[in-house]
Amino acid sequence: MEEDLIEIRRSKWEKWKESFGEKLPEKYEITKSISSIVSEFSFQPKEYFEENRIEVKTAGRLISMRKMGKLTFSHIIEAEGKIQILFEKNILGEDFYEKLSLLDIGDIIGVNGYLLKTRTGELSIAVQSYKPLSKCLIPLPEKWHGLADIEQRYRQRYLDLIINSESKERFVKRIKMVEAIRKFMTNRNYLEVETPMLQPIAGGAAAKPFSTHHNALNIDLFLRIAPELYLKRLVVGGFNKVFEINRNFRNEGVDSKHNPEFTMMEFYEAFSSMDDFMKMTEEMLSFISKEIYGSEEIPFMNETISFKAPFKRIDLLEEAKNVLLEKGVKEGEWEEQDKMRQLVARFDLSKEKARTPMRFLVEVFDTFVAPNLMQPTFVVGFPLEVSPLSRKKDDLTVRRFELYIAGMEIANGFSELNDPDDQRERFISQAKEKSKGDAEAMSYDEDYCLALDYGLPPTAGEGIGIDRLAMIFTNTDSIRDVLLFPLLKPQKTE
RNA sequence: GGGUCGCUAGCUCAACUGGUAGAGCAGCGGACUCUUAAUCCGCUGGUUCGGGGUUCGAGUCCCCGGCGACUCACCA
Structure with missing residues (x-):
């Protein structure tokens, strides 16, 4: 069946050359994109187009054809636009009107014509000439129900983008969000930098x-889990305000909030503290929100x-203890190993x-408190x-915060540790955890400590999960729906 | 990795306790100059995810496998 449909389309395509001179034109000179035609002219009244x-000349993908005898209505689309076009026998001439039968829904065509508004007031192009530019050999999914198969929408994202306009709009919104973030950072004179993704020691996160x-160097490398340690080296180097928006890779589970590769923005500012960054984060999210919504x-x-600032601020240890007290656990009971194990x-x-x-x-906090943090909430008071x-x-806690929204961890920031001796000790105790079997404990990174030896100014640092933030700003509950190409197992081909 | 559910025409979906696989859209032929899920008439279209089994007979029941969704575990 599908072969039949493709065969029909192929035979139409074969006829393009004799009818239009070319089977696959190299280019088509457009004067305006569909979206700019719509934004420039859709507000004009009908009469405007009768007087002017x-x-x-524009181009797009043909997504519908409604033939009414000597008049055919169609729509063509591009990423951010859609416009109706009218093929009229009187204007096109009999020959080219008949040749419309060589077009299929899904083909990409160029059209040349003039603007008008139809009886219903829809901005349209009355086509004087048209040219097929590229053939769609496989029938597109149906227009009304769209493409519903989630798996196919991920595997063939291009079909999802052609057919499901809400999906296309979601990605455009994500793109606008990232643009807004860059604008916000650049307005504050941050420099955007790029640091290694291939690293000999994967550090900066657990x-x-x-x-x-x-091969050539014969060395093992890791895909980075965070850019953190390199960005701080740059601060040592005098780049006092830097940010990077790029991919991190973590070899862990996949679910609706985790993809093995994900986008993170990290930023660092010398002479600042975590308090400055909490404030800046409030301003940033408010700015994005206003830019998009x-x-x-x-x-x-x-x-x-x-x-709206200020976001709520809560203390991790306090909240965890409150939960325990509410559940009838006695203050400090968890500090005895045996009793703690019972509570676990x-x-x-x-x-x-x-x-x-x-x-x-x-763990108590992550399990009982974090999932309920719907409104933006800063959590402070993390254990050392x-x-x-x-x-x-102090001896037990650090100057660190995390931002939660909709029960998800969105950001993690702190006043950076800039004491090289302390840092070395911390790496040593991480190494101990690692030898005890904690696969996520950090590796000792002497090269990073060497940078600290030269003096890292007092610095604030923060990482924001861009995909999760995009979920928030696009009202989406699965990370895969804000990733153009989420990781999937390949389909077995036999 | 565990559990639950799903996979049927190009797309969206039907098909009772096992009994001739069907509809809408798309496609093909025809009518139609303001339609927009156009309408009307006619027609075509299937390896039911793959493999095996039970049965007179399997889309349906059983077993093995594949991929996905949700969920638990793990995990920023």
Whole structure:
């Protein structure tokens, strides 16, 4: 069946050359894109086009044809635009009107004509001449129901983009969001930099890396899990305000909030602290929100998220303790190993992760508090134990924050640890964790410590998960729907 | 990795406890100069995800495999 449909389309395509001179033209000179025609002229009244003859030459993909005898209505589309075109026998001439039968829905065509508004007031192009530019050999999915098969939408994203306009709009929105972020950073005189993705030591975060090999140098390398340590080297080098928006790779599970490669923005500013960055984050999100929605309030699922500053601030250890007290656990009970283990079992927490009193409290927070943080909320008061790159606040906690929105961790920032001796000790204790079996513990990075030896100014640093932020700003509950090409298992071909 | 669900025409979906695989859209032929899910008349279209089994008979039941969604575990 499909072969028949393709065969019909192929035979029409064969006839293009004799009818239009070319089977696959090299280029088509357009005077305006579809979206610029629409934005420039759609507000003009019908009469305007009767008094002014506006000729345009544009091109796009044919997505519908409604033939009514000697008049045919069609729509052509491009990424951000769609316009109706009219093929009229009187204007085109009998010959070229008949040749419309060589076109199929999905073909890409160039049209030359003048603008008008139809009886219903729709801006349209009355086509004087047209030229087929590229053949769509395979029938497109049906226009009304669109392409519903989620798997096919991911595997053949181009079809999803052609057919499902809400999907296309979602990606455009993500692109606008990233543009807004760049604008925000550039307005503040940050320099955008690029740092290595291939790294001999994958540092800067707690995660399992992908490993690879360089043949000529005969060395093993890792795909980066974070740009952090390189960006701070740049701050040592005098680049006082830097940011990078790029991919990180983590060799971990896949679910609706995790893709093995994901986009992160990290930024660092010398002579600043985490308090400055919490404030800056509030301003940034409010700016993005206004750029995209024209408002500081946006819809998300059944909620409204407000980016009005100040965001709520809560203390991780306090919140975790409150939860425990509410559940009838006695203050400090978790500090005894045996009792803590009982609590871990009682609350069904991960034994691996909740292996010390502090890590236990983090687990309690992650399990019982974090998922309920719908409105933007800064969490502070992280334990030293789980923060090997942050400046100390006291013996147990560090100067670190995370931002939660819609139950998701969106950002992580801190006042950077710039004491090289302390940093070396922290790496040593990470190495101990690693030897005890923690696959995500950080590796000792002496080259980074060497940079610190030369003096890192007091610096604030932060990372923002761009994909998750895009989920928030596009009202989407799966990360795959904001990734153009999410990772999927290849289909077996036999 | 565990559990649940899904995979039928190019697309969207039907098909009772196992009994001739069907509709709409798309396509093909025809009518039609303001349609927009155009309409009207006629026609075509299937390796039911793959492999095996049970049965007189399997889209349907059983087993193995593939891919996906959700979920748990793991994980920023």
